[in-house]
Amino acid sequence: MTAYSQLAGFRGGDGVVRLIGHRGARGVMPENTMAGFEFTTMIGVEALEFDVVMTRDRVPVITHNHHLISSATRTPGGDWIKGAEPKVSEMSLAEVQALDVGGLDGRTTYGRRFPDQAFLNDAHVPRLSDLLGFASRPENSNLHLLLELKSDPVARNDAQEHRNVVATVVGEVRAYHLEARTVLHSFDWLLLDECRRQAPEMPTSYLSQLPENPADAGEDSSLAAGPDFNSLQKSIPQTVHESGGQMWCPHFMDVTPALVDEAHALGLLVSAWTVNETADIQAMIAAGVDGIVSDYPGRVQHCLLNHGLRWTNGAR
Amino acid sequence: MTAYSQLAGFRGGDGVVRLIGHRGARGVMPENTMAGFEFTTMIGVEALEFDVVMTRDRVPVITHNHHLISSATRTPGGDWIKGAEPKVSEMSLAEVQALDVGGLDGRTTYGRRFPDQAFLNDAHVPRLSDLLGFASRPENSNLHLLLELKSDPVARNDAQEHRNVVATVVGEVRAYHLEARTVLHSFDWLLLDECRRQAPEMPTSYLSQLPENPADAGEDSSLAAGPDFNSLQKSIPQTVHESGGQMWCPHFMDVTPALVDEAHALGLLVSAWTVNETADIQAMIAAGVDGIVSDYPGRVQHCLLNHGLRWTNGAR
Numbered sequence: 354m355t356a357y358s359q360l361a362g363f364r365g366g367d368g369v370v371r372l373i374g375h376r377g378a379r380g381v382m383p384e385n386t387m388a389g390f391e392f393t394t395m396i397g398v399e400a401l402e403f404d405v406v407m408t409r410d411r412v413p414v415i416t417h418n419h420h421l422i423s424s425a426t427r428t429p430g431g432d433w434i435k436g437a438e439p440k441v442s443e444m445s446l447a448e449v450q451a452l453d454v455g456g457l458d459g460r461t462t463y464g465r466r467f468p469d470q471a472f473l474n475d476a477h478v479p480r481l482s483d484l485l486g487f488a489s490r491p492e493n494s495n496l497h498l499l500l501e502l503k504s505d506p507v508a509r510n511d512a513q514e515h516r517n518v519v520a521t522v523v524g525e526v527r528a529y530h531l532e533a534r535t536v537l538h539s540f541d542w543l544l545l546d547e548c549r550r551q552a553p554e555m556p557t558s559y560l561s562q563l564p565e566n567p568a569d570a571g572e573d574s575s576l577a578a579g580p581d582f583n584s585l586q587k588s589i590p591q592t593v594h595e596s597g598g599q600m601w602c603p604h605f606m607d608v609t610p611a612l613v614d615e616a617h618a619l620g621l622l623v624s625a626w627t628v629n630e631t632a633d634i635q636a637m638i639a640a641g642v643d644g645i646v647s648d649y650p651g652r653v654q655h656c657l658l659n660h661g662l663r664w665t666n667g668a669r
Numbered sequence: 670m671t672a673y674s675q676l677a678g679f680r681g682g683d684g685v686v687r688l689i690g691h692r693g694a695r696g697v698m699p700e701n702t703m704a705g706f707e708f709t710t711m712i713g714v715e716a717l718e719f720d721v722v723m724t725r726d727r728v729p730v731i732t733h734n735h736h737l738i739s740s741a742t743r744t745p746g747g748d749w750i751k752g753a754e755p756k757v758s759e760m761s762l763a764e765v766q767a768l769d770v771g772g773l774d775g776r777t778t779y780g781r782r783f784p785d786q787a788f789l790n791d792a793h794v795p796r797l798s799d800l801l802g803f804a805s806r807p808e809n810s811n812l813h814l815l816l817e818l819k820s821d822p823v824a825r826n827d828a829q830e831h832r833n834v835v836a837t838v839v840g841e842v843r844a845y846h847l848e849a850r851t852v853l854h855s856f857d858w859l860l861l862d863e864c865r866r867q868a869p870e871m872p873t874s875y876l877s878q879l880p881e882n883p884a885d886a887g888e889d890s891s892l893a894a895g896p897d898f899n900s901l902q903k904s905i906p907q908t909v910h911e912s913g914g915q916m917w918c919p920h921f922m923d924v925t926p927a928l929v930d931e932a933h934a935l936g937l938l939v940s941a942w943t944v945n946e947t948a949d950i951q952a953m954i955a956a957g958v959d960g961i962v963s964d965y966p967g968r969v970q971h972c973l974l975n976h977g978l979r980w981t982n983g984a985r
Contacts, residue, residue: 380785381697381967382712392708396698396787459971468947469696469785471712471967472974631784651697651787655775658788 362497371644372664424461463571504541558600678813687960688980740777779887820857874916
């Protein structure tokens, strides 16, 4: 048993597989929006995964890509943005929040991936502090946060920038007294070193995606931020463990039962992402992962119940 | 143009096809629950379809079948109900509301139909008045109600029972001052005669399903309540019109462009149910219906937007 109380919300076993809402519930609601987080929490999901990027005026906001993508971003007048996609780190918070991210353009490659997603108007990129405030409410006291720090490849070797980003994000988590329910999560394993230095009270979660599995359409690739997997001297679980991590989050196509066993033997928790198809959800259950990160939490709930499993320690 | 202001919320044309949430949004949230109605409204849907049945103590409640189905009903302890399915009209409101209808048993035929539906605990059959109260809130002033009166085949020829049911339901709608946003809707066309007698201020909507299209698994058949379509002397739209109806709601498999045109020429509005697959949604758009009743409102939103259509008269 580890001393990190946060990990209780991510640990499987004894009939429990954790269900972690991916950017809220991207298959159902606009990703990384407060409406999506509220929906996901309302249906009984007790862990949220989301992505943090900094604005030019140094406000941590919740959005996945470094650039706001044209297939999910509209002007205040309701038109899809045109031309070069704007970079969040070059925009003020006010500029970011002037745009509407409540819907997907179903005619685009990215939009076609989520044909059931609700289309909202007037939904804006939230600040990290908006979600922290939400998680602080008494009715959300069971909610755990898997806070992904996005690392800009342009600043990859900028140690001062790493220190600043981590200081700001950790400062906000502490301001809301949510350290005990937050896990810091990244593809950028060097950034996680900095997290451990500044915030030894929060566990670190290592994202991985092997290069043979290509990035999904419409999403920034993880390859520019992550380690060179071909040059690792040891297995990924061993490397995560020796680096000081407590959680390993592999792409689901990279999961094998043997790797899950190896990770567990090292004391790591394993959550697989982004697991959306029923057959893949079943495969992750069979592989023995602790948690499943999904765009379709209702579908995961059905699969777990059909296997006699649950996603919470609650009475039922 | 008709004098019924209610119909504005169900009329298509000018780039609008109405989106009507079926029992809320059955594909996403437990059907006929307040959580489901709140979700559907939150994503911008401006019309709800739902089903009203009377308890033994004469309280109108919102549930589809006359019996609570074992694949969607749990005891207070969380077990699926066993044995004969209890009949709502033989239960008190308290007995009905003691049961949990927040989830589907995914191992049943009915449960397998909605594999993405969220699984909630402690969701109960709402009273009609719960939904009327919700619709009365200032923020829901655009919400329209397609209130289906379920007719118990056992009482089919009981005129006094018809009068009593309509009086109770109409009385509640009036108590919440929602007549101007409510349409009364039934497979039982005789019951709609009674509705017109007691509530001439509300339009009537005629449901139909031709007998060659079988009932869906897990649902009471409409055949016992509806007319004998083989004995109709005229077309269904003509019959609805001559009966005094303003809206025709055919099963989507019974819709043809010619029938929609005939209905429109008679001044009827047409909404098709329950339209869930993308190809079927597209076919209904092509047929020119006014409205689409769906378990998957997000999917309908995407289809409409992809065709340059919208589901509201709002600015966008």
